[in-house]
Amino acid sequence: MADVLPLVETRLRTALGEPDARAAVTFLGTDRIEVLRFTDGTGGGTDTGIVRYATLGMSAQPMADPTAVVADPVAGPRAELVLSVRAGAADTDKVLRPLAVLAASPQVEGLVVAPGASLDVGEPLxxxxxxxSVLVAEAGGLIEDLELDAPLDPVRFLPLLPMTPNEAAWKRVHGAGALQERWLTSGTDLRDPSRTSVPLD
Structure with missing residues (x-):
């Protein structure tokens, strides 16, 4: 069976271009997780472009149902995480380790990361x-799903939307769809690394 990660990296490069930095993090008892940085220089300067951070390694193993007695080594959802922020407004490169922690959570905690889920790292990103924390959004916009040979599930590239603590608490009560609707109607720039919470009254 083909190694999944080279195919995933090829898909990332096809969609986002060449990474200009990468870092690897290994947690005890887990496979290595890499985080690749892709810089979009549109707008003529580093402070006007978009920087994207994508994990590489989360999809090496399928995510297992935490209630299953024995994890299936082949079948199950596979995903990588993608975070997009405006470059130059904050030291967002420090997000590499928190992203790797989130990408390792299926192996460490038995989580199945899916759209609508909240993921919390317990410290500033x-x-x-x-x-x-972040809200996991629907895949398929920026990077198309990577189809794998049967019986493997496709790899989905899940966007992460940073949430303030107030937004995360509000989302727990009202749901992901309601929070995304608030962001949309308020014209929230979800790529702004220093934005304030959307009005939640």
Whole structure:
């Protein structure tokens, strides 16, 4: 069976271009997780472009149902995580380790990461960040799913949307769809690394 990760990296490069940085993190008892940084220089300067951070390694193993007695080594959803922020406004490169922690959570905690889920790292995503958690959004926009040979599930590239603590608490009560609707109607720039919470009254 083909190694999944080279195919995943090829898909990332096809969609986002060449990464300009990468870091690897290994947690005890887990496979290595890499985080690749892709910089979009549109707008003529580093402070006007978009920087994207994508994990590489989460999809090496399928995510297992935490209630299953024995994890299936082949079948099950596979995913990588993608975070997009505006470059130059904050030291967002420090997000590499928190992203790797989130990408390792299926192996460490037996989580199945899916759209609508909240993931919390328990600390600011980067120094001074007003966010400690993210909302997992639907895949398929920026990077198309990577189809694998049967019986493997496709790899989905799940966007992460940073949430303030107030937004995360509100989402727990009202749901992911309601929070995304608030963001949409308020014209929230979800890529702004220093944005404030959307009005939740």
């Amino acid at each position: 980067w120094p001074g960040a007003p966010f400690t």
